Structure formats: structure tokens, C-alpha cells
Amino acid sequence: MGFGRTSQAAGEFLMTDDARTVPTRCTECEAHLDFPMVCTGCRQLYPVPESVDYFTLLGLDRRYDLDEEQLHGVCLGLARYIHPDRFAEAPEEVRRLATRLSAEVNNAVAVLLDPVRRASYLLDLAGGPTAGQERGVPGELLREVLVLREQITEAKERHDEAELERLRATIGSQREENLRRIAPLAEGACAADAGHRRELRLRLNAMKYWDNLLAESTPDPLAPATPKP
Amino acid sequence: MTDPSDIIVGIDLGTTNSLVAYADEAGPHLIAGPGGPDDVLLPSVIGFDDQGRVRTLGREARAHAVERPLTTVYSVKRLMGKGCAELTDEARHLSYRVGPHPATGERDVAAVLIGAQAFTPPELSALILRELKERAERHFGRPVQRAVITVPAQFDDAQRQATRDAGVIAGLDVVRIVNEPTAAALAYGLQRRERATVAVYDLGGGTFDISILRLEGGVFEVKATNGDTHLGGDDFDRTLIDLFIQEIRAEFDVDLNVPTIRQQLRTLSEQIKMRLSDQESAPVEIALGRGRVYRRTLTRDEFEGLITPLVERTIAACGRALAAGRLTPADIDQVVLVGGSTRVPLVRRRVAEVFGRSPYTALNPEQVVALGAAMQGAILAGVQQDMLLLDVTPLSLGIETLGGAMSKLIPANMRVPCQATETFTTFQDGQVNVRINVLQGERELAKDCRSLGVFDLSGIPPMPAGIPKIEVTFLIDQNGILNVSAREQRSGKIASVQIVPSHGLTRDEVRRMARESVQFARQDMAAHHLIDVRTTLQFDLNKAEQMLRRFGHLLETPERERLAADLAELRALAETCADPAVLNGRRERFNQSTVRLAELAVAASLREDSAAT
Structure with a gap:
């Protein structure tokens, strides 16, 4: 069986962006490889270099717009x-x-x-800035978050469920709005200039704040249900 | 045909009962014990003698639980992978003693203490597993080595490791650990092949799981799982035990909260609980000695009032599982009930209310997990090619960071296998090792999560502080078990990872226990069997000797002399022969030869009696 280096040395290769090699033809049965890590004809496995991006790995176009059902199908198929469990009787x-x-x-x-x-990953592939390089958020966000957080605290103190519900709805729609703005930026990330890429990162960083606000305004489902033994 | 030497059996290692099954092309089959084709449940109960030697297992051990509360071990599953500190509350409910294991050093490993002996939970579970292994071997007439063993989906890494250790100690190659609700779904899915979203509600003796799966074209895909590893039928029983203890204390000023009596109450409460599944009320009667009797009637309503908080905990977990899978009850096509505790009417009613449909009950809730485990064994052995289980990790995995926070690396409900990579460095010049506290749990602070153990990365080349880059990969495999590997990036050296499990056994300890226990348990059981056989033989011989003395004159001389000679010979044999089969055979033949004497003796006694009156 040809695992590891031997299979790579003999196969046909696809050049990826960073000039690393990915096999495109199976060394065992010569079938075309739909996925870089396995031959669906003879079940030969290939180690995939770490540099292979997730889209190539799953045989998808490098795009933000993605059919979730299709991805789910690919994942089950693979x-x-x-x-x-398919290799329980194979060597270690x-x-x-x-x-x-x-x-x-x-x-x-x-x-x-x-x-x-997905958007963050596309941005990283496009050259960043990564989350580590750019930690900022869009200009008005922090003030907005501060106000909402105060309102949540007050509503919680008053046990005002209706107000909390309203705040949750506001936060939810703000979050959705931010996500809507992320979509076109992420779709064009690969061809975008530095300014657009930075804006995308700022908006991605903002998502964490919206998620945290949603969590704060939602009663903690874990607190009463899992007392420590 | 399946070659039995390649067979992978499926084992449901339960809190209350355990089962073994196998599957062939036709489907899964349960393997019965010595009691006949219906003897498929092996009670997970072990009876020891006072010296800590195994006397009995299963049904027989359970039958003696009341007379031998300190040496009858049950519900071991609730102790698996736990430390003593976590078990103080649990131990209160057990009639046997639980304490720190004396030989595991600084680690907090719980043990069951019998006499001067200490047994770790994996060693005890191994006794049950070995019995199941032997049942399978008797069935196939040849050795069985490989097994799939099921665990509650909510079991953490330590509990899974402990289960695998138990298998190794029992002499099994545990090829796969499978989540119980997932196994149940596999058995359910065999009967219907259409696409469906299924919720498996699994309430066993000690654990609760809710798993939501999507079934499609032979793939069983777990969407989300939730539950509680310390919630089950045992807890239903405990509400009754506590009620009786409290009422008896109030009425008679008698404190029954002692191990021996708790055991009796446990058996009683279990029976009452079962009766209340079929009847509206059940009578309770407990004799307290000196003519005092505690009497009451318990209605199903009262019982349901007591267990409502427990049942509601399962319902809350169902809600969390739905939320994690981004599903609503309307998305669920079927609810499958698993585990003996789902026979309780309140449980069925609440599940039906929450999911808006009557649960599917055509499968035997006590057998379905073992059948599914057997199917998974067949999948792994290549007997069933068109099916596949895709499971998730039940708990988030993370590491403790500065300040005692839990830094999440892998979220709960992530499909397994999965991995995360984290880079560590050193704080001091020339530092050659780094310690990482690995955690599992959903809470923010490390102290509220469960520590799986300290991972000691050593072999780092000496460099100035902050220069080494140690890349650590945390991989959760298809069994839900964590594998850690590390590499120093600059030197390319593979750092060694030494794991000190917080509550588990080291690899060496498991190996040693595997070696010792196989020999000892066999010897223990054999020795006990021999003692039992000898005792029975001596009892029969004594009886015969008495009859011979009193009524021997009624026999003809040759017969009397032959019996006397046989008796003397068997007396000697009982001392020297160590083969229970030979002793039993001789005893039976001897008893047949004394039938005529016994008949004459009975007739003579009757005459004596009538003469006396």
C-alpha cells in the first residue's frame, strides 16, 4: 500500500497558491481524485499537507456564498x-x-x-488582516454596546422579562444586519484592497460583541441545571 | 458466514444490568447466560466474601445483597473515572464502603473497600465484563477477544478511559467505545430506513442522555447531545428511601440510615417503583422489630411528586440538546425511549408532552443498546458495510490559562474525530518542560470544570524564555477519547507528553491489574465454587451417616456395609479432590444409592411417631 511520501512522489499534482503539491490522480488505481485525501475508487488514503486550504480539501469553490446542504452532503459522503471505523481492520x-x-x-x-x-477564514486566505493583527471594531460599536449592556443590567435587576425580550430582539437584528454587510465583503475578499479587507475584519470582530450581548440577555441554561456533584 | 474468531461482540455495561450481543448478516442477537434463552440480563452486581474474594456475580450476588450489604457491590458505573472527593454525596447512598485507593499516590482515585482489599471501579467492572466475555465464548465455543463497549454519551474522557481500562483488565481488546443513545439509534434505524430526525431519550439506572440524530441512507449522524451522568432510576429509588427513613424516624424515632438497612430499603423501593409503573398505588410494609411495623400506601401521584424535579432535569437537558442542534420539537420525527427507567409513566408522559408525540416503544428499552453495540461491532468487522455512525463530543475541551480561566479549544457537540492545535512557550530561560491542565466542561472557570489531568511536556531544548514554540495537538478520536501530541517547532523535536490522570489509572497500573485480576478472579471463583461443592457434599454425607446410624439395621448387611464404605471413601475424597465436577458427580451417585435407606428411614419415623401418640 502506498501511503505517505511514496504516493505523492508518483502521482499527478495540482499546484496550489503556495506552490505545495496535492495529488490529483490515485497512485493505486489511477482514478481521478475528487478529494485530495482519498480515492473514492479504491479507498486509498493520502496524507494532505497542512497548507491545503479547507475549500480545496472539500472540493469546493473558494467562495463565501455556499450551499449548506451541499457542504453537508460532501461531509457525509467523505x-x-x-x-x-471504515479502517478498523487496517494497520495501525x-x-x-x-x-x-x-x-x-x-x-x-x-x-x-x-x-x-467562513468569512474570517476567507479573509485570512486573502492575506488578512487576521484577528490577531487587527483587534479594532467599527467606530460606533463600543458606545452602542455600552448602552445596551446597561439596559440589560437594569432590565435584569427589575426582572423585566418583556424588556429583556425586546433587547434580545434589537441585538438579534443588529447582529443580522452586521452579518448582511459582511457577506459582500467576504465574497470579494480575495480581490479586495487593504481598506475593504480591514473593514471586513472590523465587522467580524464586532460579531463577538453581539454574540456576548445575546448571551448576557438570555438566561443561562446551564446555571441551575448542572449543579456540581 | 461470520468467522467467530473475528467476531466483535457488543457489550452494554450498565449501572443495573449488563448484556452481551453479536450481529451477523441477519442482524443483532443477544447472547444468553446459563439460565436459558431468556437469561440475557446480567445484573451488574458482585458479591465478595469478607476477605475480598469474589463469591458470586449477577443474579446470585443480587439475591444476597440484603444479607451482605458491605460486601455486595452494585452501581459501579456511577464511580467510574471519579475521584473520592466527588463521591462523598454518592457514597452516602451506597451500602458498601468507598474510599481513597491506597496505592495510587497523589492522584485522587476512588476505590471500593472490602475487608482489607481495595478495588478500583475499572477492576470491578472488569469482573462483569469477564463474565459476559465467557458467556460469548461459551456461545461460540471459542475465544472472543474483541468488543465494542457502550458508555453514556455524557461520559467525559476520564469515564471513557476507565471503561476502556475495565475492558483491558477483563482481557478484551476494546475496539470501540460507543455512546449508548447512538447505539440505540442504530438498533432503531435497522427497522426503518427512511430519512428521519430522531431523538433518543435514554434514562438508565444511573445516567441520563438525550441525543438527536439524523438518519439518512445508513448514516447515523448525531446532531447534538446533552444529559447528566448522575441522574437515573437509582435516584428515583433514593427519593423513596429518603421518604421512608424520614417518616419512620418521625413515627417511631428509629434511625434507619445505616448501610445494612439502606440496602433493604433499596430493594424495597425498587420494587415499589416498578409496581407503580403498572398500578395506581402500592402497599408499603417495613417491620421494625419488637412488633413495630411501618405501614402506608404509596400512590403513583405521590411518587410522581417526589420524582418530578428529577424528571424536569431531563426535560431541561432535552431543551439544551434541541437548541445546540438548532432544532425545535417540530423537527423531531420520532422519539425513541431507552433504559429501564423510561418505563415510569411520568417519564413517558413528559417526553410525549415536550416533543408533541407519543414515543416509539416497540423496542425493548433494556436490550436496544446492546443490540446497537453488536451492530457497531459488525460494522467494524466489515460484516455490515453500508452503515456508519458519526458522533459528537459531549463536552467542551479546553485548557487552564493564567488566572484560572477555562480557554476553550474544542466546543461541545463538535463532530468527532476532531482536533485543535495550540502553541505554548516557556516563561524562564532554559526551561525544559511545560505543564498543561486539560479541562472538560461548559463553565467559564477552570475550577468549575473537570480536570482530565496534567499534561507534562518535556524534552524541550533549553532556550531563552519565550523562544520555544511548542505546538500541542489535542485530538478527540471517534471514541470520544483525548489523544495529545506535542512538537517543538524550532527544533522539530517531538516533545514527550506524560499524562498524570486526575482520577484514572496509569497504563502500567491497568497492565498490572489485567495480569493479576485474570488469575485471581479465576482462582477466587474456582475456590469458592469448590468450597460450596465440598460443603454440600459434607452436608449430604452427614445426613446419610445419621440415617445409617439410626436406621442402618433396616438394610441388608451387604448394602449397609457398601454404604458405610462409600461414605468413608467420599469423606476422604472431599478433603483431597479439588475438582468440583468430580465431587458433584460422586455426590449425586451417592445420593441415589441412599434413596432406599431414606425411604425406610421416613417409614420408620412415621411408625415411631404414631406409636408415640
């Missing part, structure tokens, strides 16, 4: 070929490879299925 190293590949695919699916993480 699992049939690479899940470690093959089982380990199947586990690692499955983990990578599952991580990729989790990132791409989440619109915020």
Missing part, C-alpha cells in the same frame, strides 16, 4: 470513505491517518458551515 498507521484526516475534514466543515468563521 465520511463514508475516510472515517476510522492507516487507522491513525484516517483519524487525522477525519479530524481535519470535520474541522474544515465546522469552520465553513459557520458564516462568521
Whole structure:
């Protein structure tokens, strides 16, 4: 069986952005590879270099607009070929490879299925700024958050459920609005100039604030239900 | 046909009962015990003698639980992967003693203390597993090595490791740990192949799980799971026990809160609970000695009032699972009930209310998990090719950061296998190791989460502070078990990861226990069996000797002399022969030869009696 370097040395390769190689033809049965990590013809597994991006890994176009059902279908389809349970009788190293590949695919699916993480990932691929490089948020956000947070605290003190409900709705629609603005920026991230890419990062950073506000205005479902033993 | 040497059996290692099953092309089958085809439930109960040797297992051990409260061990599953400190509340409800294991050093490992002996929960579970393994081996007539073992979906890494350790100690190769509700869904899905979203509500003896799955084309995809590893039928019983203790104290000023009596109350409460599933009320009668009797009638309404808070905890967990899967009750096509405690009418009623539909009850809730585990065994062995389980991790995984916060690396309900990578560095010049406290849980602070253990990264090349970049990969495999690997980026050296489990056993300890327990348990059981057989034989011999003395004159001389000779020979044999089968065989033949003497003796006694009156 040809795992590891041997399979890469003999296969045909696709050049990715950073000039790393990804096999496109199976070294065992010569079938075209729809996915870089497995031959769906003969179930041969290939270790994928870390540099391969999530879109290439899952055989998707590098776009923000993505059909969730299609991605879900890809993910189930791939699992049939690479899940470690499919290799229970295989040698230890093959089982380990199947586990690692499955983990990578599952991580990729989790990132791409989440619109915020997907946009952030596309921005990183486009050259950033990454979340580490740019920590700022859009100009008016902090003041807005401060006001809302005060209102939440007051409503909680008064046990004013109706007011909390109203605040949750406000925060929810603000969050949605921000996400709507993220979409076109993320879709064009690869071709965008530095100014647009920075704006995208600021808006992505803002999502955390909206999520936190939503959590603060929602009663904690864990607090009463899981007392420590 | 399936080659039995390649078979992977499925084991449901339950709090109350355990089962073993296998699957072939036709589907899953339960493997019965010595009691006949219906003897499929092995009570998860172990009876020890006062010295800590195994006397009995299963039904027999359970039958003696009341007379032997300190040496009858049950509900071991609730202790798996736990430390003593966490078990103080649990231990209050157990009639046997739980304390720190004397030989596990600084780690907080709980043990069951019998006489001078200490047993870790995996060792105890291994006794149950070994019995199931032997049942399977008797069934197939050859060794069975490989098994799929089920655990509650909410089991954390330590509890899963403990379960796997138990398998290793029992001499099993545990090829897969499967979540119980997922296994149940597999057994359910066998009967219907259409696309559906299914909620599995699994309320067992000690644990509760709710898992929501999407079934499609043979793929069983867990969307979300939630639950409570310390909530089950045992807790229903405890509400009754506490009620009786309280009322008896008020009425008679008698304190029954002692282990021996708790055990009796436990058995009684379990029976009452079961009766109240079919009847509207059940009588309760407890003799307190000296003519005092506690009497009352318990209605189903009263019982339901007592357990409502517990049932509502399961309902809250259902809500959290739905939310995590971004689903509403209307999205659920079917609710499958699993676990003996789902026979309780209040549970069925509340589940039906919450999901807006009557639950599916055609499957036996006590057998469905084992059947699913057997199916997973068949999938792994390649017998069933068209099915696949895709599960999730029940709890968030993270590490403790400066200031005692929990920094999340992998969120709950993430599909497994999955991994996260984190880079660490050093704080001091020349520092060669880094310690990481790995946590599981949903809370913000490290102290509110569960520590899986301290991971000691060593072998870092000495460099100035902050220069080494140690990349640590946390991988949760398909069993839900954590694997950690580390690499120093600048030197490319693979740092070694030494894991000190907070509550678990080290690999060496498991290996040692596996070696010792196989030998000891066999010897223990065999020794006890021999003692029992010898005792029975001696009892029969004594009886025969008495009859011979009193009524031997009624026999003809040759027969009398032959019996006397046999008796003497068997007396000697009972001392020297160590083969229970031989002793039993000889005892039976001897008893047949004394039938005529016994008949004459009975006739003679009757004559004596009538003569006396």
C-alpha cells in the first residue's frame, strides 16, 4: 500500500497558491481524485499537507456564498470513505491517518458551515488582516454596546422579562444586519484592497460583541441545571 | 458466514444490568447466560466474601445483597473515572464502603473497600465484563477477544478511559467505545430506513442522555447531545428511601440510615417503583422489630411528586440538546425511549408532552443498546458495510490559562474525530518542560470544570524564555477519547507528553491489574465454587451417616456395609479432590444409592411417631 511520501512522489499534482503539491490522480488505481485525501475508487488514503486550504480539501469553490446542504452532503459522503471505523481492520498507521484526516475534514466543515468563521477564514486566505493583527471594531460599536449592556443590567435587576425580550430582539437584528454587510465583503475578499479587507475584519470582530450581548440577555441554561456533584 | 474468531461482540455495561450481543448478516442477537434463552440480563452486581474474594456475580450476588450489604457491590458505573472527593454525596447512598485507593499516590482515585482489599471501579467492572466475555465464548465455543463497549454519551474522557481500562483488565481488546443513545439509534434505524430526525431519550439506572440524530441512507449522524451522568432510576429509588427513613424516624424515632438497612430499603423501593409503573398505588410494609411495623400506601401521584424535579432535569437537558442542534420539537420525527427507567409513566408522559408525540416503544428499552453495540461491532468487522455512525463530543475541551480561566479549544457537540492545535512557550530561560491542565466542561472557570489531568511536556531544548514554540495537538478520536501530541517547532523535536490522570489509572497500573485480576478472579471463583461443592457434599454425607446410624439395621448387611464404605471413601475424597465436577458427580451417585435407606428411614419415623401418640 502506498501511503505517505511514496504516493505523492508518483502521482499527478495540482499546484496550489503556495506552490505545495496535492495529488490529483490515485497512485493505486489511477482514478481521478475528487478529494485530495482519498480515492473514492479504491479507498486509498493520502496524507494532505497542512497548507491545503479547507475549500480545496472539500472540493469546493473558494467562495463565501455556499450551499449548506451541499457542504453537508460532501461531509457525509467523505465520511463514508475516510472515517476510522471504515479502517478498523487496517494497520495501525492507516487507522491513525484516517483519524487525522477525519479530524481535519470535520474541522474544515465546522469552520465553513459557520458564516462568521467562513468569512474570517476567507479573509485570512486573502492575506488578512487576521484577528490577531487587527483587534479594532467599527467606530460606533463600543458606545452602542455600552448602552445596551446597561439596559440589560437594569432590565435584569427589575426582572423585566418583556424588556429583556425586546433587547434580545434589537441585538438579534443588529447582529443580522452586521452579518448582511459582511457577506459582500467576504465574497470579494480575495480581490479586495487593504481598506475593504480591514473593514471586513472590523465587522467580524464586532460579531463577538453581539454574540456576548445575546448571551448576557438570555438566561443561562446551564446555571441551575448542572449543579456540581 | 461470520468467522467467530473475528467476531466483535457488543457489550452494554450498565449501572443495573449488563448484556452481551453479536450481529451477523441477519442482524443483532443477544447472547444468553446459563439460565436459558431468556437469561440475557446480567445484573451488574458482585458479591465478595469478607476477605475480598469474589463469591458470586449477577443474579446470585443480587439475591444476597440484603444479607451482605458491605460486601455486595452494585452501581459501579456511577464511580467510574471519579475521584473520592466527588463521591462523598454518592457514597452516602451506597451500602458498601468507598474510599481513597491506597496505592495510587497523589492522584485522587476512588476505590471500593472490602475487608482489607481495595478495588478500583475499572477492576470491578472488569469482573462483569469477564463474565459476559465467557458467556460469548461459551456461545461460540471459542475465544472472543474483541468488543465494542457502550458508555453514556455524557461520559467525559476520564469515564471513557476507565471503561476502556475495565475492558483491558477483563482481557478484551476494546475496539470501540460507543455512546449508548447512538447505539440505540442504530438498533432503531435497522427497522426503518427512511430519512428521519430522531431523538433518543435514554434514562438508565444511573445516567441520563438525550441525543438527536439524523438518519439518512445508513448514516447515523448525531446532531447534538446533552444529559447528566448522575441522574437515573437509582435516584428515583433514593427519593423513596429518603421518604421512608424520614417518616419512620418521625413515627417511631428509629434511625434507619445505616448501610445494612439502606440496602433493604433499596430493594424495597425498587420494587415499589416498578409496581407503580403498572398500578395506581402500592402497599408499603417495613417491620421494625419488637412488633413495630411501618405501614402506608404509596400512590403513583405521590411518587410522581417526589420524582418530578428529577424528571424536569431531563426535560431541561432535552431543551439544551434541541437548541445546540438548532432544532425545535417540530423537527423531531420520532422519539425513541431507552433504559429501564423510561418505563415510569411520568417519564413517558413528559417526553410525549415536550416533543408533541407519543414515543416509539416497540423496542425493548433494556436490550436496544446492546443490540446497537453488536451492530457497531459488525460494522467494524466489515460484516455490515453500508452503515456508519458519526458522533459528537459531549463536552467542551479546553485548557487552564493564567488566572484560572477555562480557554476553550474544542466546543461541545463538535463532530468527532476532531482536533485543535495550540502553541505554548516557556516563561524562564532554559526551561525544559511545560505543564498543561486539560479541562472538560461548559463553565467559564477552570475550577468549575473537570480536570482530565496534567499534561507534562518535556524534552524541550533549553532556550531563552519565550523562544520555544511548542505546538500541542489535542485530538478527540471517534471514541470520544483525548489523544495529545506535542512538537517543538524550532527544533522539530517531538516533545514527550506524560499524562498524570486526575482520577484514572496509569497504563502500567491497568497492565498490572489485567495480569493479576485474570488469575485471581479465576482462582477466587474456582475456590469458592469448590468450597460450596465440598460443603454440600459434607452436608449430604452427614445426613446419610445419621440415617445409617439410626436406621442402618433396616438394610441388608451387604448394602449397609457398601454404604458405610462409600461414605468413608467420599469423606476422604472431599478433603483431597479439588475438582468440583468430580465431587458433584460422586455426590449425586451417592445420593441415589441412599434413596432406599431414606425411604425406610421416613417409614420408620412415621411408625415411631404414631406409636408415640
